[in-house]
Amino acid sequence: MKVFVPKERSKGETRVALTPDAVKRLAKEGFTVRVEAGAGDGAHISDAAFQAAGAEVVPTEGLRDAFDSADIVLKVAPVGPNDALGGHEAEALREGAVLIGFAAPHKSADAVRILRDRKVTMVAMELVPRISRAQSMDALSSQASIAGYKAALLAAVHLDKYFPLLMTAAGTIQPARVVVMGAGVAGLQAIATAKRLGAVVEVSDIRPSVKEQVESLGGRFIEFEVAGEGEGGYAKELTKEQLAQQQAVVRERVVRADAVITTALVPGRPAPKLVTADMVREMRAGAVIVDMAVEQGGNCELSVLDEDVVAEGVKIIGHPNLAATLPADASLLYARNLQTLLLHLAPKAELKLDFDDEITAGAVLTHQGEVRHAPTRDALAANA
Numbered sequence: 001m002k003v004f005v006p007k008e009r010s011k012g013e014t015r016v017a018l019t020p021d022a023v024k025r026l027a028k029e030g031f032t033v034r035v036e037a038g039a040g041d042g043a044h045i046s047d048a049a050f051q052a053a054g055a056e057v058v059p060t061e062g063l064r065d066a067f068d069s070a071d072i073v074l075k076v077a078p079v080g081p082n083d084a085l086g087g088h089e090a091e092a093l094r095e096g097a098v099l100i101g102f103a104a105p106h107k108s109a110d111a112v113r114i115l116r117d118r119k120v121t122m123v124a125m126e127l128v129p130r131i132s133r134a135q136s137m138d139a140l141s142s143q144a145s146i147a148g149y150k151a152a153l154l155a156a157v158h159l160d161k162y163f164p165l166l167m168t169a170a171g172t173i174q175p176a177r178v179v180v181m182g183a184g185v186a187g188l189q190a191i192a193t194a195k196r197l198g199a200v201v202e203v204s205d206i207r208p209s210v211k212e213q214v215e216s217l218g219g220r221f222i223e224f225e226v227a228g229e230g231e232g233g234y235a236k237e238l239t240k241e242q243l244a245q246q247q248a249v250v251r252e253r254v255v256r257a258d259a260v261i262t263t264a265l266v267p268g269r270p271a272p273k274l275v276t277a278d279m280v281r282e283m284r285a286g287a288v289i290v291d292m293a294v295e296q297g298g299n300c301e302l303s304v305l306d307e308d309v310v311a312e313g314v315k316i317i318g319h320p321n322l323a324a325t326l327p328a329d330a331s332l333l334y335a336r337n338l339q340t341l342l343l344h345l346a347p348k349a350e351l352k353l354d355f356d357d358e359i360t361a362g363a364v365l366t367h368q369g370e371v372r373h374a375p376t377r378d379a380l381a382a383n384a
Contacts, residue, residue: 006067151261247279271299306319306320
C-alpha cells in the first residue's frame, strides 16, 4: 500500500505525521512511503533523513499526483485549503482512499461532507477509544501531555515572580500559587511540571476519580459537592446551576493565585467558562492565565484565540496549539500513535477494516459514502 505524508500547512502547525523511525517500521511491514519535500522542516527533520529511512521524497510540484496515487494519506491537522494543490485537500484524495489524522468534525462540516461524498475512509485520531489496548494509539493523550508541560513553562516564564520557595540572605521568597483547572492528561502534566518548578499547586476538577492522581503528583485537590463524571474518562457538561456552584468554590483560589492553567474540555461542546471577567478583575496585577481550551472558546471569558492579552493587569495566554511548540517530541509521539493505529487497521500492509472491533468502529468517521460517527452525522443533518 502506498502511504503519503504531505507537509502541514495550517497556521502554526510545525509537526509532521511520520518520523524516520516510523517510516522504517512501516517499510519493514510492506508499505511504500512517500513524503512531500519539506514536510519535516518544522520538526527539524530533513528530507535526507526521510530518504535514509526508506521514504521517497516528492517535490511540491508533484503534490497532486502524490495525493491522487496514495492509498493512505497521513496528516496531523484536519484537511483544509492547500495553495500548492489549488484547492481543498479533501478533494485531492482519490475516491476510496484512507485518510488518518485529526478531523475536528464539529467545526469542519464542509470537509466531512467532501470526504463522505468521495467515499474516503476517514480515521479520526480524536475518535480513537480511550481503552487499555488503544493507549499506544491515543494521540489526544500524547499531544495533551506535551501541551500541559509547555503550559506550566509559559506560566513560569510570564509570571513576575519565582515559582519555588527561596530562602536568601535578603529574605524569604514565598512559592508561587498555581491553580490548574482540569486534571486530564494535560492538567496532570501541568501539575507535575509546576510542582517540579517548586510551586504550590491546587487543582479543580469535577471528577472525584482524579483526586488520587492529583495528590500523587503533589497537588491539592479542591473538593466539590457536584460531580461530572462522563464517559471514557472525560468530564460531562454541567448545568448552569452546577457550573455556578463550581465557580463559587474555585473563585477564592483563583483570585489569590499567581498563575492559573485551564484545561477543561467537554467532547464536542464549547469549553465551559470557569474563569469569569469578575474573577480576573480580582486577581493581582502581574498574575498569568494560560487558557489551553482557547480553541474551543476558552475557559476564561477574556481569552482571545491565538493572542496574549492583558486585562486588569493579568496576562492571559491564548495559544491554540501548544504541542506544536515542541515539534520534535510531539512529532515523535504522534508518529508512533499513527504507526500503531495503521498497523492495527492494515497488518502487513493489507487493509482490514473490522467494524466489530471497538477501536476500528470508534475511530472511523466516514466510510463508503456514510458518516459513521453518530454525533457528526446528526450535526450534518441538522445543518443541511
